[in-house]
């Protein structure tokens with residue numbers, strides 16, 4: 001019975017991916033923690049991956065997946081591009097949490113939290129991988145179980161790169177040009193109002209943005225703005241208010257072909273398949289709009 005249920009689920013997924021815009025946008029695997037990157041007119045959507053046999057509320061996350069699109073409708077599945085096995089220093093074979101890939105000078109850097117083991121970094125000459133660990137140790141390791149998660153990196157116009165991360169405290173460092181080390185101290189910003197985890201740091205029209213998953217649970221997507229890459233951050237409100245239809249959320253934001261999109265996650269495929277396992281998430285996306293002062297209009301919950 002379970003097999004035929006699974007087959008029906010996969011067929012539904014294949015049909016949906018080939019059809020029109022849909023939510024969740026990835027329907028053939030459980031994906032979470034969207035990290036979209038626009039490169040060469042293509043959206044590279046890196047995701048974490050909830051394994052089908054995760055139990056109860058636990059996460060079972062072993063690798064990171066890649067999908068590409070040029071129209072936000074059809075997504076090509078490139079499979080796993082990196083996994084926990086790429087980090088020889090890992091102490092656990094679980095915990096491939098929310099990563100982000102950024103490009104610098106033709107190289108692609110993937111910042112990966114190994115939950116409970118710190119934040120690692122991989123590098124590749126191609127956005128499709130293969131990604132390799134150039135330093136053989138975590139780039140950040142504060143020995144706090146929940147603190148070293150969800151890295152987000154932005155390279156400012158002057159070439160200085162910043163990495164933010166953390167749950168429930170927010171931290172940042174200034175990355176060196178090599179993108180695999182940092183200078184100065186780790187700065188603890190602490191708790192922002194409504195902030196829980198999943199920061200997404202970027203600059204647009206001269207203003208700095210920090211979007212994030214807002215207080216658990218259910219999590220919405222909140223955001224703060226600043227005139228400086230290091231704050232102070234002014235909390236502006238929700239991009240997406242929490243609803244009882246979701247538990248966790250995690251933003252990724254891009255501009256693409258003249259439109260702006262916020263990616264996040266919901267639990268809608270889980271509802272199609274089986275109710276009892278909650279950490280089986282699905283990436284969704286919605287168009288979003290900025291006001292002239294740079295603030296963001298609230299979008300309805302994904303679907």
Ligand code: FUB
Nearest residue numbers: 032097098197198248250
């Ligand atoms: O996917 C594992 C964790 O759940 C992420 O690191 C958090 O942001 C939350 O989405």
